[in-house]
Amino acid sequence: MKLNTNSNIYTIIYACVVVVIVAFLLAFVSSALKAPSEANERIDQQKQILASLNLKPEKAQVESQYKQVVVADPIVDTLGNVVSESGGFKVKRKDIGKPQLPVYVCQINGETKYVLPMVGKGLWGTIWGYLALNDDCETVYGAYFSHESETAGLGALIAEADFQSEFKGKKIHDAEGNYLSVVKFGSKQEHPEVQCDGISGATLTTNGVNAMISDYLKMYKNFLNKKKQNL
Amino acid sequence: MSQLFSKDNRQILTAPLNGDNPIMIQILGICSALAVTAQLEPAIVMGLSVTVITAFSNVIISIIRKTIPNRIRIIIQLVVVAALVTVVSMVLKAFAYDVSVKLSVYVGLIITNCILMGRLEAFAMMNKPWESFLDGIGNGLGYAWILVVIGAVRELLGSGTLLGYTIIPQGAYDAGYVNNGMMTMPAMALILLGIVIGVHRAVNKDIKS
Numbered sequence: 118m119k120l121n122t123n124s125n126i127y128t129i130i131y132a133c134v135v136v137v138i139v140a141f142l143l144a145f146v147s148s149a150l151k152a153p154s155e156a157n158e159r160i161d162q163q164k165q166i167l168a169s170l171n172l173k174p175e176k177a178q179v180e181s182q183y184k185q186v187v188v189a190d191p192i193v194d195t196l197g198n199v200v201s202e203s204g205g206f207k208v209k210r211k212d213i214g215k216p217q218l219p220v221y222v223c224q225i226n227g228e229t230k231y232v233l234p235m236v237g238k239g240l241w242g243t244i245w246g247y248l249a250l251n252d253d254c255e256t257v258y259g260a261y262f263s264h265e266s267e268t269a270g271l272g273a274l275i276a277e278a279d280f281q282s283e284f285k286g287k288k289i290h291d292a293e294g295n296y297l298s299v300v301k302f303g304s305k306q307e308h309p310e311v312q313c314d315g316i317s318g319a320t321l322t323t324n325g326v327n328a329m330i331s332d333y334l335k336m337y338k339n340f341l342n343k344k345k346q347n348l
Numbered sequence: 349m350s351q352l353f354s355k356d357n358r359q360i361l362t363a364p365l366n367g368d369n370p371i372m373i374q375i376l377g378i379c380s381a382l383a384v385t386a387q388l389e390p391a392i393v394m395g396l397s398v399t400v401i402t403a404f405s406n407v408i409i410s411i412i413r414k415t416i417p418n419r420i421r422i423i424i425q426l427v428v429v430a431a432l433v434t435v436v437s438m439v440l441k442a443f444a445y446d447v448s449v450k451l452s453v454y455v456g457l458i459i460t461n462c463i464l465m466g467r468l469e470a471f472a473m474m475n476k477p478w479e480s481f482l483d484g485i486g487n488g489l490g491y492a493w494i495l496v497v498i499g500a501v502r503e504l505l506g507s508g509t510l511l512g513y514t515i516i517p518q519g520a521y522d523a524g525y526v527n528n529g530m531m532t533m534p535a536m537a538l539i540l541l542g543i544v545i546g547v548h549r550a551v552n553k554d555i556k557s
Contacts, residue, residue: 120415122414122415122416122417122418123417123418123419127417128417128419128420131415131416131417131420131424132420132423132424135424135427136427139427139428139430139431142431142435143431143434143435146434146435146438146439147438150438150439150441150442153442153443154438154441154442154445157441157442157445158445160445161445161449265452266452268533271529
C-alpha cells in the first residue's frame with residue numbers, strides 16, 4: 118500500500134512523532150551532560166572570585182584553591198544582618214541584591230578579605246564584578262569585572278587585568294561621601310583616593326561600572342559598618 | 349569504495365570549497381561569519397559545529413525525505429536542525445566551556461544559518477544519504493575555511509596572537525607597533541570578507557555571479 122503523504126491525518130501524526138522523538142533525544146542528552154556542564158559553570162564562577170583576589174590558578178587547580186581560600190559564603194541583607202550562614206555561592210547572578218547579598222569571606226596569608234559580588238548594566242548587556250576588600254572594610258584588595266556583550270576592544274576591556282588592577286589600594290569611599298568610581302581617562306582626578314582611570318571610548322560601559330559599584334556599596338554599607346565596629 | 353568517491357561525489361564534496369562556496373559565491377551565513385571571527389579559536393569551533401550539523405541534518409533529512417509530508421517539510425527540516433544545534437550547544441557547554449561562552453548566542457543561531465536550510469531544501473530533499481552527507485561536509489568546510497582565514501587575520505592584526513599564543517614579538521611593540529583595535533570589531537570583518545571575495549573572483553574569472 119502506498120501511503121498518501123499529503124493527507125491531513127498523516128501530516129499530523131508525522132509531526133507528533135517527530136516532536137516526541139526529538140523531545141526524548143534532547144532530554145536524554147541534556148541529563149547525560151548535566152554534571153560536566155554544571156561543573157564548568159561552578160568552576161567559572163570560582164575562577165572569577167579568585168581573580169578578584171588576584172589569584173589566577175590553572176583550571177584544574179581552581180576548585181582546590183577556592184576551597185583553601187574561601188572559608189565562608191554567608192548571605193546578608195541590606196541592614197547588615199546575616200540571613201544565612203552559607204549558600205551565598207548558590208545565589209544566582211540575577212538575584213544578587215534582591216534582597217540577598219552574598220559575601221565571600223576569604224583567608225589569604227592569614228589576612229581576612231571580603232569579596233562582594235555585584236551586577237549592573239553596561240552599554241549592551243549585563244556586566245558584573247567582584248570587589249575584594251581588606252579586613253578594614255575600606256581598602257580595595259582586588260577587583261574583577263566581566264560582561265555579557267560589551268563592545269570588543271572598548272567596553273570589553275573592563276574584563277582585562279590592566280583595568281582591574283587600577284582598583285587595587287583605592288578606598289571604597291572618602292570622607293566627603295564620594296564612592297569608588299572610574300573617571301575619564303587622563304582627566305584630573307579630584308579624589309585620587311577613590312578614583313580610577315577609565316577606558317577611552319568606553320564611557321557608557323564605565324558609567325555602568327560606576328553605577329554598579331555605588332549601588333552595591335550602598336547595599337553592603339550596613340554589613341561593612343558592622344564589621345568595622347567589631348574590629 | 350570507488351563508487352563512494354566517484355567523480356560526481358568528489359565534485360559534490362569539493363565544489364562548495366571553491367566554485368560554489370556558500371559564503372563567497374552564494375553569500376550565505378554572513379552574520380555569524382562576521383560575529384565569531386574576532387579570534388581564531390571560536391572561528392574554528394564555529395566552522396566545525398556548522399560542518400557537523402550540516403552533514404548530519406543532511407543525512408537525516410535525506411533518509412526520511414520520502415516520508416516527509418510536503419506541506420510541513422520546512423518545519424520538519426527546522427526541527428531536525430534545531431535538535432542537532434541544541435545537542436552541539438550542550439556538548440560544547442560540557443566539554444569546551446570557554447569557547448561556548450565566547451560563541452554565546454551564535455551557536456543557537458546556527459539554526460537560522462541560511463546555509464543549512466539551503467542545503468536541506470536544495471540537496472538533501474532530492475538526493476541519497478551518502479551524497480547528502482558529502483554535500484553537508486563540503487558546504488560546512490567551505491564555510492569553515494573562510495571563517496578560519498578571517499579569524500586568523502583578525503586575531504593576528506587585532507591582538508597580535510594566534511589561538512592565544514603571542515606571535516608578534518615584544519620587540520615590534522617596543523619599536524612602536526600597535527595592535528589594530530579596529531580588527532576586533534565586526535565592521536573590519538565585513539571589509540576583510542569583501543577583500544576575500546574580491547580576490548577570489550579576480551583569481552577565478554570564470555565564476556558567474
